Amino acid sequence: MLHIAHRTFGDVHILDIEGRITIGEGTLHFREAVHRVLQQGGRNVLLNLAGVTHMDSSGIGELVSAYTAVGNRGGCLKLLQVPPRIREVLTITKLATVFEIFEDEAAAVESFR
Amino acid sequence: MRGDKAPETYSISLSVASGFEFVELVEAVTTTLARLTGFDEETAMWISMAVREAVINAIKHGNKEDRQKRVEIQYAFNHDGLSICVRDQGSGFDPSQVPNPLDPENLLKPTGRGIFYMKAFMDEVDFWSSPTGGTIVRLRKKIRSRNP
Numbered sequence: 001m002l003h004i005a006h007r008t009f010g011d012v013h014i015l016d017i018e019g020r021i022t023i024g025e026g027t028l029h030f031r032e033a034v035h036r037v038l039q040q041g042g043r044n045v046l047l048n049l050a051g052v053t054h055m056d057s058s059g060i061g062e063l064v065s066a067y068t069a070v071g072n073r074g075g076c077l078k079l080l081q082v083p084p085r086i087r088e089v090l091t092i093t094k095l096a097t098v099f100e101i102f103e104d105e106a107a108a109v110e111s112f113r
Numbered sequence: 114m115r116g117d118k119a120p121e122t123y124s125i126s127l128s129v130a131s132g133f134e135f136v137e138l139v140e141a142v143t144t145t146l147a148r149l150t151g152f153d154e155e156t157a158m159w160i161s162m163a164v165r166e167a168v169i170n171a172i173k174h175g176n177k178e179d180r181q182k183r184v185e186i187q188y189a190f191n192h193d194g195l196s197i198c199v200r201d202q203g204s205g206f207d208p209s210q211v212p213n214p215l216d217p218e219n220l221l222k223p224t225g226r227g228i229f230y231m232k233a234f235m236d237e238v239d240f241w242s243s244p245t246g247g248t249i250v251r252l253r254k255k256i257r258s259r260n261p
Contacts, residue, residue, distance in 0.1 A: 023169055024133050054158075057166055057230045061223035068221055085158075092233050093226060094215050 002026040003051075004033045012109045013042040014080075018051030021059030030059070034066040034077075043075030044112040048105070050081035055089055067099065076100075080108050127186040129168075131176040131201075139168050139186055143197070150190040151256050159234040160195065160254050166227040167199040167250045175201025175248055194236075194255035205242045 002019040015033055020026045037045055045066070055063070070077040078100040082090065090096040102108035127142060129135035143164045147157035168184055176182035182202040189196045212219050214226045231238045237253040 022165070023136065054162070056162060056169070057224075057226035058169070060226055064221055065223045068223075085155075093229070094220060098220060 002029045004029060006033065006037065008042075009109050011042075012044045012046055012112050013037045013040075014046045014048055014105075014109075016048045016051065020054040021052060021062060022054055022056040023058035027058050027062045030062050031065070034069065038069060038073060038075075043070065043073060045070050045075060045077040046080050046102075046105075046108050046112075047077065048080040049083065049086055052083060052086055055086050060089060060093060060095065063099075064095065076112065078102065078108055078111065080105055122189055122191040125188045127188075128183050129186070130180050131172045131178055131182050131184060132180055133169070133172060135184075136165055136168055136172075140165050142186075143188075146188050146190055147195055147254075150195045151192065152195070152254070156254070160197075160252075163231045163234040163238075163252055164197050164199065166230045167197070167252060170227050170250070171199050171201035171203075171248070174206065175203030177203065192256065194253060196251065196253045198249055198251045200243060200247050200249045202247045204246075205248050206240075208240045 002017065002021060002025065005016040007014050007016070015037070017030070021030050034045065067077045080102050082101050087096065090099065100111065102111065125146065127139060129139065140161045143161040144157050147160045148154070152160065164186070168186065171184040172178060176184065185200040187198040208228060211228055212225055214220070214222065214229050219225060228238070231250070231252060235252045235254050237251070239251045241249055243249050
């Protein structure tokens with residue numbers, strides 16, 4: 001199961017994600033949440049992954065697709081509080097070099113300024 | 114795994130239809146067997162993630178999501194480790210043709226990381242074509258250390 005809460009801080013859209021970003025409902029729910037932000041005109045997207053427990057290769061693919069979709073609209077997608085398991089996946093896939101990753105939310109929000 | 118006269122290697126088989134809803138079932142069985150084999154919780158989770166990828170590939174690329182086709186999962190485990198064979202009923206494929214997801218031109222591609230995932234979390238991953246059709250993926254993980 002995946003639960004996503006959407007909040008804003010100025011023009012920064014923060015998605016607090018809990019659960020599994022894995023093939024099926026997880027990746028679908030994640031994709032829809034990011035698209036809703038884009039449809040609302042959001043361009044600065046911060047994914048809070050603190051509550052994410054699992055991410056399979058499809059989940060990684062969705063993360064990459066979201067990064068590209070936001071970038072194609074002139075925005076930027078960044079990551080907040082990535083758990084060790086997910087950070088390990090990002091490291092071995094070399095995506096840790098692609099995403100900006102923050103531990104502190106205020107610093108992450110400020111980085112969009 | 115209890116008892117003085119327990120057999121050395123245990124075998125368990127699963128057969129599921131080509132539906133993604135069965136992936137969670139396979140994951141749960143894999144986690145249980147990995148723990149039974151003696152892997153710690155974290156390693157068991159990664160083994161399960163690798164097997165998930167093999168099953169997803171079998172459903173998606175092997176059986177083309179044809180629900181009439183089956184995915185067979187065979188587990189063999191003992192005190193040395195766990196071996197899992199995942200077999201589909203597809204027309205086979207050449208793993209050497211799968212692009213390296215770490216190449217700069219592939220880094221932002223949304224697909225193509227399944228085999229990489231398997232290899233990252235298991236000690237050995239082998240592919241071959243079954244004489245009776247389909248592709249077999251064998252994933253193996255050894256117990257690193259065990260208290261004497």
